[in-house]
Amino acid sequence: MGRTKTVLSRHVQAGMPIMSRLxxxxxxxxxxxxYTTAIRLSQSGLRVLLIERKLIGGECANYGCVPTxxxxxxxxxxxxxxxxxxxxxxxxxxLEFAREAAAKAREGIAYLLDRYGVEIVYxxxxxxxxxxxxxxxxxxxxxxxxxxxxxxxxxxxPRALPNIxxxxxxxxSNRGFLNxxxxxxxxxxVGGGAIGVELASILANIGVKVRIVEVAKDILPxxxxxxxxxxxxxxxxQEVEIFTSSTIEEILKTGNQVEVKLSSGPRIQTEKILIxxxxxxxxxxxxxxxxxxxxDSQGYIVVDSYxxxxxxxxxxxxxxxxxxxxxxxALIEGRIAAHTILGKKVVGYLNREIVPVAYFTxxxxxxxxxxxxxxxxxxxKVRCVKIPVTVSSRAFIEGCEGGFIKIVxxxxxxxxxxxxxxxxxxxxxxxxxxxxxxRKLELxxxxxxxxxxxxxxxxxxxxxxxxxxxxxxxxxPKR
Amino acid sequence: MGRTKTVLSRHVQAGMPIMSRLxxxxxxxxxxxxYTTAIRLSQSGLRVLLIERKLIGGECANYGCVPTxxxxxxxxxxxxxxxxxxxxxxxxxxLEFAREAAAKAREGIAYLLDRYGVEIVYxxxxxxxxxxxxxxxxxxxxxxxxxxxxxxxxxxxPRALPNIxxxxxxxxSNRGFLNxxxxxxxxxxVGGGAIGVELASILANIGVKVRIVEVAKDILPxxxxxxxxxxxxxxxxQEVEIFTSSTIEEILKTGNQVEVKLSSGPRIQTEKILIxxxxxxxxxxxxxxxxxxxxDSQGYIVVDSYxxxxxxxxxxxxxxxxxxxxxxxALIEGRIAAHTILGKKVVGYLNREIVPVAYFTxxxxxxxxxxxxxxxxxxxKVRCVKIPVTVSSRAFIEGCEGGFIKIVxxxxxxxxxxxxxxxxxxxxxxxxxxxxxxRKLELxxxxxxxxxxxxxxxxxxxxxxxxxxxxxxxxxPKR
Numbered sequence: 001m002g003r004t005k006t007v008l009s010r011h012v013q014a015g016m017p018i019m020s021r022l023x024x025x026x027x028x029x030x031x032x033x034x035y036t037t038a039i040r041l042s043q044s045g046l047r048v049l050l051i052e053r054k055l056i057g058g059e060c061a062n063y064g065c066v067p068t069x070x071x072x073x074x075x076x077x078x079x080x081x082x083x084x085x086x087x088x089x090x091x092x093x094x095l096e097f098a099r100e101a102a103a104k105a106r107e108g109i110a111y112l113l114d115r116y117g118v119e120i121v122y123x124x125x126x127x128x129x130x131x132x133x134x135x136x137x138x139x140x141x142x143x144x145x146x147x148x149x150x151x152x153x154x155x156x157x158p159r160a161l162p163n164i165x166x167x168x169x170x171x172x173s174n175r176g177f178l179n180x181x182x183x184x185x186x187x188x189x190v191g192g193g194a195i196g197v198e199l200a201s202i203l204a205n206i207g208v209k210v211r212i213v214e215v216a217k218d219i220l221p222x223x224x225x226x227x228x229x230x231x232x233x234x235x236x237x238q239e240v241e242i243f244t245s246s247t248i249e250e251i252l253k254t255g256n257q258v259e260v261k262l263s264s265g266p267r268i269q270t271e272k273i274l275i276x277x278x279x280x281x282x283x284x285x286x287x288x289x290x291x292x293x294x295x296d297s298q299g300y301i302v303v304d305s306y307x308x309x310x311x312x313x314x315x316x317x318x319x320x321x322x323x324x325x326x327x328x329x330a331l332i333e334g335r336i337a338a339h340t341i342l343g344k345k346v347v348g349y350l351n352r353e354i355v356p357v358a359y360f361t362x363x364x365x366x367x368x369x370x371x372x373x374x375x376x377x378x379x380x381k382v383r384c385v386k387i388p389v390t391v392s393s394r395a396f397i398e399g400c401e402g403g404f405i406k407i408v409x410x411x412x413x414x415x416x417x418x419x420x421x422x423x424x425x426x427x428x429x430x431x432x433x434x435x436x437x438x439r440k441l442e443l444x445x446x447x448x449x450x451x452x453x454x455x456x457x458x459x460x461x462x463x464x465x466x467x468x469x470x471x472x473x474x475x476x477p478k479r
Numbered sequence: 480m481g482r483t484k485t486v487l488s489r490h491v492q493a494g495m496p497i498m499s500r501l502x503x504x505x506x507x508x509x510x511x512x513x514y515t516t517a518i519r520l521s522q523s524g525l526r527v528l529l530i531e532r533k534l535i536g537g538e539c540a541n542y543g544c545v546p547t548x549x550x551x552x553x554x555x556x557x558x559x560x561x562x563x564x565x566x567x568x569x570x571x572x573x574l575e576f577a578r579e580a581a582a583k584a585r586e587g588i589a590y591l592l593d594r595y596g597v598e599i600v601y602x603x604x605x606x607x608x609x610x611x612x613x614x615x616x617x618x619x620x621x622x623x624x625x626x627x628x629x630x631x632x633x634x635x636x637p638r639a640l641p642n643i644x645x646x647x648x649x650x651x652s653n654r655g656f657l658n659x660x661x662x663x664x665x666x667x668x669v670g671g672g673a674i675g676v677e678l679a680s681i682l683a684n685i686g687v688k689v690r691i692v693e694v695a696k697d698i699l700p701x702x703x704x705x706x707x708x709x710x711x712x713x714x715x716x717q718e719v720e721i722f723t724s725s726t727i728e729e730i731l732k733t734g735n736q737v738e739v740k741l742s743s744g745p746r747i748q749t750e751k752i753l754i755x756x757x758x759x760x761x762x763x764x765x766x767x768x769x770x771x772x773x774x775d776s777q778g779y780i781v782v783d784s785y786x787x788x789x790x791x792x793x794x795x796x797x798x799x800x801x802x803x804x805x806x807x808x809a810l811i812e813g814r815i816a817a818h819t820i821l822g823k824k825v826v827g828y829l830n831r832e833i834v835p836v837a838y839f840t841x842x843x844x845x846x847x848x849x850x851x852x853x854x855x856x857x858x859x860k861v862r863c864v865k866i867p868v869t870v871s872s873r874a875f876i877e878g879c880e881g882g883f884i885k886i887v888x889x890x891x892x893x894x895x896x897x898x899x900x901x902x903x904x905x906x907x908x909x910x911x912x913x914x915x916x917x918r919k920l921e922l923x924x925x926x927x928x929x930x931x932x933x934x935x936x937x938x939x940x941x942x943x944x945x946x947x948x949x950x951x952x953x954x955x956p957k958r
Contacts, residue, residue: 036952061872065933074559077555077557078560080552081556081557081571083552085575089568097564101875115956116954328931331932332928393540393580393584427934450810452836454544455837472515
């Protein structure tokens with residue numbers, strides 16, 4: 001593409017003739033996938049328009065990772081002091097801190113977009129033929145913008161259950177939950193997936209009575225069985241009640257509380273209900289059919305490994321392209337899309353099966369690659385080695401007894417298929433899995449490395465030594 | 480070597496004829512270097528005797544890394560809650576938790592030694608000719624043990640200043656400090672090196688008034704200048720006073736406190752004085768001259784890259800072989816020594832210049848390879864790139880504004896010489912430096928990786944993007 005750096009003002013002027021509303025790239029959605037793609041393209045000299053319906057930063061900055069991590073940092077600290085057998089009393093508003101963290105992230109992103117010269121328009125976008133995007137702005141105007149390339153980064157949105165409409169008063173989405181004045185005394189979390197379990201563990205540690213209601217037989221579907229078992233044990237310790245194979249049948253108001261009747265029998269009093277079931281892609285009202293952009297049966301946009309859709313002028317990045325729904329996957333997809341549009345060599349094709357995953361439960365979950373079960377189903381002759389995280393004193397210090405690290409290997413080739421952990425800094429270790437699985441860092445090398453004492457890395461080293469038959473900080477009798 | 484697995488009882492019986500006191504390997508010192516070497520050799524079928532003077536686990540488990548990390552976990556949590564603007568009150572004894580963590584580590588190591596069949600004798604060891612070690616046991620007996628190979632892992636010990644004798648009442652070593660009934664209200668830490676600075680930051684966050692007195696012009700000698708500057712800023716925020724180019728001239732008792740007169744002028748009231756100056760190797764009373772084991776001018780045992788000393792039957796591992804004085808270096812040296820004794824191929828020769836270092840200050844320090852200054856002094860044409868850790872929202876959440884990550888490169892070859900960080904999980908990131916410096920993980924690859932959002936890894940990714948000229952989460956104007 002040609003470099004078409006313009007000297008136009010950054011913010012779009014109303015009443016400009018339509019022909020000057022031509023952009024090199026229009027990006028729809030300012031979440032992690034969208035804002036990073038927009039900045040990358042703009043800093044390379046393209047004229048970029050970013051269209052945002054609500055808040056700059058999207059789900060991750062405003063309602064997802066960032067505020068959740070803020071809550072996590074509080075919950076982890078409170079628990080750590082309890083582990084040290086401190087008696088503590090605290091006053092403060094965790095939700096306020098979470099909202100401030102979100103605001104800081106949002107403002108930071110807005111600053112970056114401004115400095116990098118990305119133009120922004122607020123409103124609902126709808127694509128049309130002839131490379132035009134119509135925007136219904138907040139004040140009711142319809143504006144038209146033209147693009148050479150379009151990047152769709154509209155993400156996902158919370159879903160409600162058919163019989164439990166979200167009113168954001170008693171029945172909340174993650175967005176409504178975060179906007180509560182203060183923490184409720186009790187909450188039923190509907191959905192035992194990543195978001196539900198993460199929030200359950202966090203909230204339980206800061207004084208909220210938490211129940212998880214999950215329709216499936218178990219929580220954390222798709223996760224390695226050892227992660228599921230271990231996290232359930234920690235949740236129970238944290239007094240989270242888990243109701244599996246259960247749905248909410250009925251909700252009765254009873255003063256400040258509601259009474260919830262579960263399909264499995266129990267009736268539960270609770271102050272709030274948080275819906276954390278699988279989300280859905282925001283592709284329905286975009287007009288994608290007009291421009292021949294194909295979506296799959298669930299509504300996710302189908303892309304190739306360059307993030308190209310079925311329309312050669314249109315790219316899609318982030319959650320709207322399907323699982324794994326992770327901010328860091330969105331960021332790398334945005335990088336690939338930007339480099340492709342710019343005609344750069346794309347380094348680091350994204351293998352969606354080897355994206356590290358971390359959940360900030362207490363302790364943390366880190367996971368990358370295939371679970372033991374998935375590896376077996378694919379026909380591998382599987383070898384698994386699992387050791388407790390207590391091979392490092394750090395695990396005792398942080399109250400992580402019961403946590404583990406586990407490696408899933410193909411016994412035939414010796415190659416590593418998956419790495420799973422529940423324990424200190426598992427969120428960091430998940431990324432190390434990229435070295436081991438993708439870049440073939442050998443376990444012999446891992447075992448011989450002076451990884452820092454009392455970090456997650458030393459737990460990995462001990463795992464490698466165990467695989468090699470030379471564990472030192474755990475006793476394994478010779479067979 | 481032959482396999483000489485015996486069926487003798489594990490603990491040495493008094494009164495046994497001297498010829499049965501022949502061991503394949505005798506290890507002196509049960510710290511990280513010693514206990515791991517002993518286990519490695521014993522699990523491979525050798526008969527191993529471990530001699531310990533005081534406590535199983537040595538400095539790291541009993542008085543160093545482990546209890547310090549326990550204190551850190553408390554201090555970090557207290558600070559995190561303050562960052563979240565919580566008002567908290569706590570009661571509890573941090574030192575008790577630290578001692579418990581130490582006890583757990585010690586008991587764990589004792590358990591492992593027992594299960595792996597390592598025999599233990601308690602007492603002062605002194606080597607003699609003809610491959611004999613004399614042990615003065617606690618009850619005053621002198622016992623003799625013979626070895627085929629000897630591994631010296633006696634570590635270092637605290638030093639006192641000539642004019643300030645350690646009484647472990649007012650003037651404390653790290654050992655005495657840890658054994659205090661409770662935290663003092665104020666402490667002067669003599670020595671602004673790693674141990675002093677780490678404890679200063681930790682103690683200041685849990686209510687102790689801390690002053691550092693350092694004889695040199697600055698704290699943290701040898702560290703990258705940006706680490707020094709940044710840590711000083713954080714220490715000041717934490718109300719730690721730093722007196723450089725200063726020594727203690729005089730100590731006057733004044734009731735429960737002492738008054739300390741510094742050479743630089745000030746007089747300071749304090750409850751305790753903690754001596755944290757450079758340690759010295761424990762090689763003086765071992766009789767090394769008897770068996771022709773060479774030590775350097777500072778008393779450290781000279782070893783080759785297989786941990787062999789100048790005596791072919793004698794190995795040395797850990798702090799006793801000189802800096803860097805780090806548990807994880809000791810562990811890897813023990814592995815190398817064990818593999819050499821066992822006649823195994825030694826994987827992963829240890830490059831002492833590329834050992835990751837982490838200090839659990841708040842926030843953490845992580846460092847590996849050359850500092851900017853050291854790189855220049857070696858004649859490299861140096862290129863440094865430094866970005867704030869606030870490229871990740873995690874830094875705001877954890878109150879790490881002011882922290883940074885920095886890379887030191889050789890501009891001519893493009894290779895990475897050093898990586899330095901002050902910020903969230905810098906202790907984990909230091910180990911990643913091994914990939915980048917030793918295993919030549921390219922920055923192009925780092926930049927293209929889906930590293931987990933809100934972890935230290937994403938700060939590293941952003942650094943790589945900045946080096947490549949494509950920062951996204953920081954605004955850097957094009958020149």
